[in-house]
Amino acid sequence: MTEIETKIIGEMIMDKLKDIDEVSYVRFASVYRQFKDINTFVNELKTILMEKDK
Template structure:
């Protein structure tokens, strides 16, 4: 594993332990070159996923992009990072277990919406505003009305 600070490839694992949800291994590493310590995570990957974008373009699935979009939706919300990690792991497992190597971007968005609906209503609305491309205030009003009418089932 290359050191993120000095790019030295001579790093050593000092400690390994499973994460709380047992979905990955947390490894503390030490760089022999610069003496820095850093953490890496090892996860099981069932298959290489390709995302089919709305315009038909195909791109590799990027777990970090999913994490970043959830970080934005959940910014300044009182949600524990462990719950977010469990949600992300669940989404990735569901995508991998669909049996297909290609997944539509809408499928990912729907899984995120489903997860956020049960995690945090404000983050759910924030994510929906981007995912559903809200253009004016009435889009928010209609979405919120549908949430209240359908008890969070979506629009």
């Protein structure tokens, strides 16, 4: 049986969520990555918006 680190699973979930539902992605990421303040949250939103503009 092969074990997969939870970090890898979390990153895989975030990658898929980003493609499916950006709001769900940000909500999951905020908990998974333990956003400490609103600036971290805003920076993640900016990253998504910049990727969307490409």
